[in-house]
Amino acid sequence: MRTTSAVIGAAAAVTLALTACGAPSEQAAESSGEEGAAEVLRVGVSPVPHGDILSFIDENLAEEAGLDLEIVEISDYNTPNTLLVEGELDANYFQHRTYLNEWAANGPDADFTYITDVHIERLGLYSEGVETIDDLPEGAEIAVPNDPANLNRALGILQAEGLIEVDPEAGELATEKDITDNPQDITVTPLEAAQLPRAIADVDAAVVNGNYAIEANLPEESNVLAWEPEGDDYVEAYANGLVALEENAEDERVRLLAELLHDERVLEFVKESWQGVVLAVDADGTVIETSE
Secondary structure: OEEEEEEEOOOOEEEEEEEOOOOOOHHHHHHHOOOOOOOOEEEEEOHHHHHHHHHHHHHHOHHHHOOOEEEEEEOOOOHHHHHHHOOOOOEEEEEEHHHHHHHHHHOOOOOEEEEEEEEEEOOEEEEOOOOOHHHOOOOOEEEEEOOHHHHHHHHHHHHHOOOOEEOHHHHHHOOHHHEEEOOOOOEEEEEOHHHHHHHHHHOOEEEEOHHHHHHOOHHHHOEEEEEOOOOOOHHHHHOEEEEEEHHHOOOHHHHHHHHHHOOHHHHHHHHHHOOOOEEEEOOOOOEOOOOO
């Protein structure tokens, strides 16, 4: 059975795709309190790649495992945590630890548990009119994500490419105000992450989150000037993972989904679908390398 409904989020319309699977497992049936029927696990996701990954699980693995998924696709970065706190979701899958920690520090009082890493979406520096990093003109304007965690990542790309230097004392939440050296007089313009693909035509280049880049076909239709560097703490800081409230962290349905997210078939699906942009992470926190 497949039904569709809609919910209005804080920053964008939220589209819900409900997919129900049959043949629940004995464990799932017991957790529901209803013999022969598993309780639906409601998970909020970004449409791409998170929604695609859960849809792959729903269509290929969930029925056999006895997991009944309701996939809630959400187009912004604030609503999934808000709905989780409000009890409208059982879990979400769209964010990395750095974003979660920043959101939790500034959002409603709630205890979150980061269940497991799943994948990394590499930020890329994209351009329509510039072909290589060396072609960026003096005074170039570069758009970047405006949420603190990803703004810092974007500055890291520009620094790694020798375009700017950032004050190391600024830490993991550095902003454009922490730029200490800017030899090409580059203008760094923070914008909402979802708006960046549309902004590329109006700036010299833009650092775009992997999910929004995929949705806009940027890896195929734009010039990739640079990928973000992979440091020692890359997975720990920026792997996207499954998150639940602490009270639901040991829910059998949540733990079952965590296992399915690391199934070899899922890892292969990620590798084949988004080579170079999305990197699968196994249950041990190791990035699964892929050719670009």
